[in-house]
Amino acid sequence: MDEELLELQRQFEAAQQAKSSVRLSERNVVELVRKLQELNIIDYELLHTISGKEYITLERLRAEMEMEINKVGRVSLIDLTDMIDVDLYHIELQAQYIVGNNPGLMLVQGEIIAQSYWDTVAEEINERLQECSQIALAELATQLQVGSELLSSILEPRLGTLVMGRLEGGQIYTPLYIARVTAMVRGAARGVTVPTNLSAVWSRLHQLLQVTDGATGVFVEGSFFQSLFNGLVKDGEILGSLRAGVNWTPALFALAQSESVESFFSQNSFINYDVLHKLSIPHPRQYLQVRYPxxxxxxTVFIHSSMIEMLNVSTEDAIEHDSWVDSVSVLPSSFGIQDAAQLLLLSPFVQSAVKCGKAIVVGETCISSTKFISNQFQETLTRGSMATPFSRTTNEAHNTM
Known part of the structure; x- marks a missing residue:
């Protein structure tokens, strides 16, 4: 029994090793596959290779593509076409499928890139950054053959972890360098005591860095200084107000402005707009309206309501005594004619006296009682009638001579 079994095994092995005298041609294989597809025995899609000598399933194509991606982390679709020997059209379709089902991959400008690849790149960038303190983003983008915007979006979530630095104005800086420049910005800003355009300050700081660092100095853009400055203002380390992004007014100067205006106005009950211009307050009218509603x-001047009361007293006294008064002479010398005219019309007493016919405004700034004007008119007429006989006698004397 054992001998018969061994004999059968030898015969089976010989049959397996024997070469068949009947072989299928490539054409026969193609026809056979087509027939199997028609009979739905092969009910899945098959793709031809570019050479036309092989079939490949979609699953196999995806598997080979993923294997290449995992191997290098970044591969172009054209390279995959050459590696797998499948038309670019099918490679592109499957690339979209693979990337769409794997959040760790991205399809960028005809390349599939894995997040692991970017992690490796970030570590290499960090090593280089620690050596030179600063790297230009555009330079890195050129080396990696990607866009600056894409590289920025890749590096930003890795800053502080894989890349120990800060991205500002297209440059990446180390924390130590940032701390050093921040200290310079803080010192320069605290030294400013008057309204200043920060662009000039940043230019001076840049020159100072070039002098201190020499040939190894790092190029720093004004936007980097500005960003550090904004952070210091936000944290309350520098006090003041910023207009149009670059015009800085220190809190100390603003306080001095406020105290000067308050002191003058409280003592005089008025203040000229020129005074505010000299204090570098750009819009004096708006400033005063907000401060003293x-x-x-x-x-040309901003007044307290008490100035009207003062004018009321002077005009009332003149009218009650059947006299007149020029408001210009009553007001401080810094008041102009237009100011006096406006103030006269704002006087409640003047408005009432004019309305009831008790007084009249003359020459915009003068107020006179109607009785005073009437008396003056009568005196003029009287002087005129008295002078008439004298004039006639004089004329007759001249004629006689």
Whole structure:
């Protein structure tokens, strides 16, 4: 029994090793595959290789593509076409499928790139950054053959972890360098005591860095200084106000402005707009209206309502004594004619006296009682009638001579 079994095994092995005298041609194989597809025995899609000598399933194509991606982390679709020997059209379709089902991959400008590849790149960038303190993003993008915007979006989530640095204005800086420049910005800003355009300050700081660092100095853009400055302002380390992004007014100067305006206005009950211009307050009218909502705007001066009361007293006294007064002479010398005219019209007493016919405004700035004007008119007429006989006698004497 054992001998018979061994004999059968030898015969089976010989049959397996024997070469068949009947071989299928490539054409026969193609026809056979086509027939199997028609009979739905092969019910899945088959792709031809570019050479036309092989069939490949979609699953196999995806598997080979993923194997190449995992091997190098970054591969172009054209290279995959050459490696797998499948038309680029099918490679592109499957690339979209693979990337769409794997959040760790991205398809960029005809390349499939894995996140692991970017992690490796970030580590290499960090090593280089620690050596030279600064790297230009455009330089890295050129070396990696990607766009600067893409590289920026890749590096930003890795800053502080894989890349120990900060991205500002197209440059990556180390924390130590940032701390050093931040200290310079803080010192320069605290030394500013008057309104200043920060662009000039940043230019001076850049020159200072070039002098201190020499040939090894790092190029620093003004936007980097500005970003550090904004951070210091936000944290309350520098106090003041920023207009138009670059015009800085220190809190100390603003306080001095406020105290000067308050002191002058409280002592005099008025303040000229020129005074505010000299204090570098750009919009004096708006500034005063906000600060003193009860005040009154005149042509060249801002007044407290008490100034109207003072004018009321002077005009009332003149009218009650059947006299007149020029408001210019009553007001401080810094008041102009237009200011005096405006203020006169704002006087409640003047408005009432004019309305009831008790007084009249003359020459915009003068107020006179109607009785005073009437008396003056009568005196003029009287002087005129008295002078008439004298004039006639004089004329007759001249004629006689």
């Amino acid at each position: 009860e005040g009154i705007l005149l042509e």
